[in-house]
Amino acid sequence: MTDAELPEDLARLWRRPTGSGSRLGRPAGLDVERVVRTAVAMADAHGLAGVTLPKIGETLGVTGMSLYRYVGSKDELLILMGDSAFAVEYIDAGAAGSWNEGLQRWARGLWRAYQEHRWLADLPTSSPPRGPNAMAWMDAGLRAMRPLPLDRMTKVGILTLVSGYVNTSARMAQQLEQGWRxxxxxxxxxxxxxxxxxxxxxxxxxxxxxxxxxxxxxxxxTAAAPATATPVDPAEANFIFGLEVLIRGIEATTASAALDTH
Structure with missing residues (x-):
């Protein structure tokens, strides 16, 4: 498949050329990347509810309608924003001593992304991973599980399970914090x-x-009393505890599957 045969939304997600529309009348220096960066900054400051095409256009000095030259719809913009905010910088590329340590690092990297861009927990899940950053996360997770004697789709299922846990933990922590405020x-x-x-x-x-x-x-x-002199974020502590339980469950399931094959 050539770039010209890619769906336009997928081409934009990977920053490939698209054949739609004329470039005549497009403001100099304005492209998909700049639109997405502006939307991400707006979401970081005001949440997803504060992100609208008219507001993005106002920030960039263009009309909201003109942004449809760069993004096909508001739903597509959310996908572009999500892939941009799940940046590869959050992936822990350090060598792990074992697959379970590597998977924990992977999950903690996701958690950091959710803390830096709190609106990510509110993004709808509309498709499997499709963007370049999402693919980098999938690749890193699969790489962490190389030593596991499991088939590829089972490993994909584990990544789905762990990433779903991180998403739910981040959303719950934010909702509890909102209630607290x-x-x-x-x-x-x-x-x-x-x-x-x-x-x-x-x-x-x-x-x-x-x-x-x-x-x-x-x-x-008793639980409310601090156990140490070092402040610990309760939400992160709960997340780490649950992650360790989840990883142990994967370990046990993997060990059981290995025994069944012998």
């Missing part, structure tokens, strides 16, 4: 204590025996 910025440790004490009054052992035991134990008071 809306409640007046109560300290998360105090919020945990208050939650535990309120539930202890309402959750009775006759109806919720195990949950009642949890809340009456003072677990949330």
């Amino acid at each position: 809306q409640s007046g910025g109560v300290d998360p440790a105090l919020a945990a204590q208050r939650y535990g004490r309120e539930m202890a009054r309402l959750v009775t052992p006759d109806r919720y025996p195990d949950a009642a035991e949890l809340f009456s134990s003072g677990t949330f008071d």
Whole structure:
């Protein structure tokens, strides 16, 4: 397939030439890359809701309608933004001692991208990976799993599972933070204590025996107390804990599959 035969949206995603439209009347220096960079900066500052073609056009000194010369639709723009924001700079290229260490590094790199561009967690998933940065992430994840005796599609499934976990963790952390801010910025440790004490009054052992035991134990008071003098982001700590559990599950499944083949 030649560049001319590629779908136009895919050609734009890979910054290949497209045959649509005349270049006459296009502002000098304006191209897909500049439009996407402007949209990403706008999303970083105001979230996805703050990104509109008229606002991008105003920032670039053109009309919103003129941007359709560079992006086919708002949905296409979101795909372009996502691939740009998942930059390869977040991929940990350091040599890992094992596949599980490599996969953990891969997942933590994704987490960093979600922290730098918080709107990424709100992007819809409309297709498998198609862009150059998305392909770099897939390549890095598959490379980390080279030692695993699994077929290629199983490895793709593992990447889907892990990336889905990172996405969900990032979105949940952001929603909890938003709720915390809306409640007046109560300290998360105090919020945990208050939650535990309120539930202890309402959750009775006759109806919720195990949950009642949890809340009456003072677990949330203990969990809210800092374990070390070094501040730790609770959201990141929860993410890392869950990631370690997930990786151990993959290890166990892989070991079981290896035994079944012998």
